[in-house]
Amino acid sequence: MELPEKFSCLPKELWRYVVSLLSLEDTVRTSALSKDWRKIWYSFPNLIFKYDKFPEIEQKHEKFVEFIKMTLARHDRSNIEAFELHLFSWDDGEILIQREWISFALHHNVKKILLEGDIHESDNIPDCLFRSKSLVVLELVMSKSVLEKMENIFLPNLQELCLRDLMIDEDAIEVLLPSCPSLEYMSIICCDFVSQSLTISSLGLQKLIICQCGSVGYNSLKLQSSMLSELTLVGNIVEEYELMSLPCISFAYVSFWEFLEGEMSTGVIVKSAIKLYKELKNAPQLFLNEWFIEILSRASDITSILETTSASKLRRLTLYIQPNRKHIEIMLHILSKSPNLQELNIIIAKNSDTTVDLVERNYQSERWISSGLLNHLTHVNIHRFVGNEKELEILRLLLKSTPELINLNVLSYNEAKNEEISEKILTQVGFPRCTYRIS
Numbered sequence: 044m045e046l047p048e049k050f051s052c053l054p055k056e057l058w059r060y061v062v063s064l065l066s067l068e069d070t071v072r073t074s075a076l077s078k079d080w081r082k083i084w085y086s087f088p089n090l091i092f093k094y095d096k097f098p099e100i101e102q103k104h105e106k107f108v109e110f111i112k113m114t115l116a117r118h119d120r121s122n123i124e125a126f127e128l129h130l131f132s133w134d135d136g137e138i139l140i141q142r143e144w145i146s147f148a149l150h151h152n153v154k155k156i157l158l159e160g161d162i163h164e165s166d167n168i169p170d171c172l173f174r175s176k177s178l179v180v181l182e183l184v185m186s187k188s189v190l191e192k193m194e195n196i197f198l199p200n201l202q203e204l205c206l207r208d209l210m211i212d213e214d215a216i217e218v219l220l221p222s223c224p225s226l227e228y229m230s231i232i233c234c235d236f237v238s239q240s241l242t243i244s245s246l247g248l249q250k251l252i253i254c255q256c257g258s259v260g261y262n263s264l265k266l267q268s269s270m271l272s273e274l275t276l277v278g279n280i281v282e283e284y285e286l287m288s289l290p291c292i293s294f295a296y297v298s299f300w301e302f303l304e305g306e307m308s309t310g311v312i313v314k315s316a317i318k319l320y321k322e323l324k325n326a327p328q329l330f331l332n333e334w335f336i337e338i339l340s341r342a343s344d345i346t347s348i349l350e351t352t353s354a355s356k357l358r359r360l361t362l363y364i365q366p367n368r369k370h371i372e373i374m375l376h377i378l379s380k381s382p383n384l385q386e387l388n389i390i391i392a393k394n395s396d397t398t399v400d401l402v403e404r405n406y407q408s409e410r411w412i413s414s415g416l417l418n419h420l421t422h423v424n425i426h427r428f429v430g431n432e433k434e435l436e437i438l439r440l441l442l443k444s445t446p447e448l449i450n451l452n453v454l455s456y457n458e459a460k461n462e463e464i465s466e467k468i469l470t471q472v473g474f475p476r477c478t479y480r481i482s
Contacts, residue, residue, distance in 0.1 A: 085119045090148075091127040094138060104138065115147050122152040122177075130160030131184075137161065142169050152177040159184040167191055168209075173198060173219065184208055190215045196222035203228045213238040220245045230254070236261045246270065249291075254278060274323070280338065282311055286322040295323040298332040298363075313342045324354040332363040333370070333392045340369035349376035357381040361388040366433035371440070379416035386422040391434060393427065393456070417444040424452045430464040438472050 092114075097107045111128075126148035130138040140160045148156055154177055162168060167189050172181065173196045181198075182205035183190075189210045201223045211234050220226065226245050230252040240263040243251065248268040254277040263283040266274075271289050275296040297319065302312060316338040323329060339345055360381065364370040378384065423441060428434055442448065455464050 085117050086121040087118070088122070088124040090114065090118075090123055091125060091129075093127075093129040094131070095129070108138065111144065115144065118147075118151070120151075123148065124153070125155040125157075126151075126153045127155075127157040128160055129157075142171075145169060145172060149175050149178075154178065155180040155182075157182040157184075161185055161187045170195075173222075176200060179203070181205070182207075190219075192218050198223045200225050202226060205230045205232075206234055207232040209234045211236050211238075217242050217244070220248075231256055239263060240265065242266075244268070249273070251275070252277075274326075280307075280312055280315055280334075282307060282315055284315060284319040284322065286319070289322070292323070292326045294328040295326040296330040297323070297335055298330070299334040299338065301334055302338075309341055312338055317342060317345075317348060321352055324352060325356040327356055328359045328361075329354075329357060330361040330363075333365055336362065336364055336370050336373050339373050345373065346376065349373070349380060352380060354381045355383060357384050359386045359388075360384055361390065363390040363392060365392045366431075366437055371437065375417070375444075378420065382419055384420060386424070387420060388424045388426065389437070390426040391428060391456075393429070417441075418447055420445045421447055421449045423448065423450070424454065426454045427456045428453045428464065429456050430460070430467045435468070435471055438468065442472065 092107075092111050094107055097103060097110070100106060126144075128140055128144065130140060138160060140158055140162050142162070145156070145158070149171060153175075156172070156178060157180075162185065168183065168185065168191070170191075170193045172183075173193055175197070176199060178198060178201050180203040181201060182203075184207040186208040189212055190206065191212045192215045196219055202225050204223065204226060207230075211231075216231075220243065223245070224247065226247060227249045229243070229245070229248060229250070232252070232254045234256050236256065239261055241253075241256075241261040242265040244265075244267045246268065247270050249270050250273040251266070251268070251271060252275040253264070254275065256278055262281050263285070264276075264281055265285040265287070266289070267287040269288050270291055272291050273294045274289075274292060277296075277298045278300055280299045280302060299316075316335060320331075320335075320339065339349075342348065354377065360377070362374055362377075364374055374389070378387065420441075423445070425434075425437070438453075442451075453464070453468065455461050
């Protein structure tokens with residue numbers, strides 16, 4: 044019995060499963076095996092069209108569009124799992140998403156739609172995308188399109204929403220989210236905003252990523268989600284953060300870009316960063332980058348603020364710091380008010396002066412060694428270690444201030460110099476009493 048005939052004996056559902064493991068292009072090739080295989084292609088559940096994977100042939104642009112139209116025209120009435128269009132082209136002109144392609148996917152009860160390209164004959168995203176009982180995942184990557192405020196939105200089963208490179212109209216997000224009661228994951232990446240305020244309110248949302256928003260951005264972020272467990276904020280600091288009701292937050296990642304003097308007053312920036320830190324301080328895992336630490340260090344009363352701000356739930360802290368007095372002071376204040384911290388990760392920035400003031404060194408050591416406020420720290424990892432005097436002083440300070448330290452890992456910036464760095468630590472700092480390694 045020939046191989047195609049053997050497969051012909053299998054149940055149709057099993058055929059569909061086998062074929063669903065193939066790429067769309069490979070599935071088309073199987074149609075040459077037999078008439079039965081051709082019928083299976085007509086019910087293929089994963090329609091993923093990638094322009095960059097299409098054969099390099101003459102009139103590639105036109106042939107690719109024809110391939111999409113032919114595939115959709117021959118598809119039967121069966122449901123589809125995924126419909127993806129990856130249409131961005133740098134060489135052959137612009138390929139536009141046609142509305143009838145989107146309508147086809149929705150009429151076949153699609154569960155996942157990913158659109159990477161721009162809409163045919165319009166700058167606005169068609170509102171039919173936001174009225175679907177079947178849709179579970181929606182990802183839009185559209186550099187020339189506008190997400191407008193819509194009416195009659197109905198996405199009862201949507202769990203993942205990813206928006207990238209869009210212009211987002213005023214109140215568009217605020218109107219959209221209440222109609223997505225099953226939403227668990229949301230990302231907003233490289234989008235511009237018409238409104239000065241971004242409000243995200245979703246009771247079931249568990250993970251939120253807001254990254255690099257944008258050249259035309261908002262200056263106020265309001266967030267409310269009683270189920271949110273992971274929050275990532277990357278980009279420009281905004282004037283106001285209002286994080287309400289985040290009892291389930293377990294991980295927060297904050298990475299601000301370098302800010303330019305004059306964009307906002309220093310006082311406004313500092314006030315905003317302090318408020319954000321206070322609202323995130325009880326996340327069990329927290330990442331703060333060097334510009335966040337730099338902003339905190341510019342507050343005239345930062346010592347008194349941090350000394351009255353306890354982070355009792357914090358277990359794992361990652362700080363990206365400059366090895367200078369200001370940043371180290373901020374780090375030590377945060378550590379001293381984190382009584383249950385188990386692991387500290389220090390990532391050392393590489394663009395700072397490598398000299399150290401001996402008066403500054405003695406000041407830090409005497410103050411923190413005698414305080415006993417770092418006695419609870421047991422595990423420390425130092426990343427991007429070069430071995431200059433400032434970094435060695437951080438090691439000395441930590442070793443003298445943490446009598447309960449069990450494990451110290453130093454990860455060098457240049458693996459070729461591991462042996463040299465290890466020798467420098469042993470001779471200038473002394474062999475620590477804890478488990479210690481260079482990698």
